Structures are given as structure tokens and as C-alpha cells.
Amino acid sequence: xxxxxxxxxxxxxxxxxxxxxxxxxxxxxSVEQLEILLLLRGAPDDAWxxxxxxxxxxTSEQSVIRRLADLEASGLVASRPGSKVPVYxxxxxxxxxxxGVARLSAAYTELxxxxxxxxxxxxxxxxxxxAEGFRFRKDRDG
Numbered sequence: 220x221x222x223x224x225x226x227x228x229x230x231x232x233x234x235x236x237x238x239x240x241x242x243x244x245x246x247x248x249s250v251e252q253l254e255i256l257l258l259l260r261g262a263p264d265d266a267w268x269x270x271x272x273x274x275x276x277x278t279s280e281q282s283v284i285r286r287l288a289d290l291e292a293s294g295l296v297a298s299r300p301g302s303k304v305p306v307y308x309x310x311x312x313x314x315x316x317x318x319g320v321a322r323l324s325a326a327y328t329e330l331x332x333x334x335x336x337x338x339x340x341x342x343x344x345x346x347x348x349x350a351e352g353f354r355f356r357k358d359r360d361g
Contacts, residue, residue, distance in 0.1 A: 235333040239326045242319040243337045246293045250338055251278055252286040257324055259296055259309035266299060266306035295320065 247253050254276055259267060269287060273280040287307050290296040294312030298305045311317040327334045 233330060233333070235326060235330055235337055236322065238319070239322050239334070240337050242323055243334065244341055246295065246316075246319070247323075247338055248289060248341070249286065250335060251276070251282060252289060253323075253327070253334070253338065255283060255286050256290055256295055256309075256320065257327065259307065260320055260324065263309045266308050268304050268306055270304075272307075 247256075255272055258272060258275060259265075269280050269283045272278075272283045272287070276283070287296060287298070287305075291298060291307070294316055295309070296307050297310035298307050309320075311320060323334070
């Protein structure tokens, strides 16, 4: 039997399940994106605006809008068409995506630092951060 070293807890010995690590690699590019997904999952019948999400998570509205677009493209959330201000809700496109989010949520509760480590070590996450530095923004002066 392997015993934890001094200062280690049982959770530190546990590995992140492979299917959760794969789900993160395939669908999650940032901690903010994960927090948005879990917020919407926690209230699946509610419709959220980017501003409401921004206020709930205390983050940038523009960043939330980008993360929502990524989540929608991944089939994890859906926007309601035809409304003046887009509203979003948790709406996985397939049962397997819903199961993946459920596993991810459980892992985030039990092995938070392992999930965070997986997100930060995800090469796609690094590419998104790098690409953000090259986004062109319109000058306020024109």
C-alpha cells in the first residue's frame, strides 16, 4: 500500500480520469470558460445574457461573449435566436456531451487543482492565449 507523504492528502494521490482529461482537451480552453459552463449547467432552465454571466462571475463581458461563442460551437450551450440581446442556456447537443460535463463537474468538485492543471497544460489553451495577443481592436479615435 502506498501511503501519502507528509502534507499530501488522498485527493492529491488521485488522478484525473482519462475521459475528463480528454473532455478538457477537446472542449475547454480556459478556467473562465469552465466557470461559465458550470454556471449555466447549474441553472439549466434559465436563460443568461452575457452581462448576467459577467456579473455573476465578475469578469469581462467581451471575454464572456468569446467564451460563450466557443461553448456554442462545441455544442455545449445554445443561444436563443431572434432576441435583441442574445441569451444562452446549457444545452449539450448530445447525451455524451452532457455526461462529459457531469464528469467534469464532479472532477472539479473533488480534484479542482487537477482540473485546473489540465486546463493550464492544454496546448489549445496556450494557443488561445497566444492568439488573443494578436486580436485587432478598433481604436476609440477611429
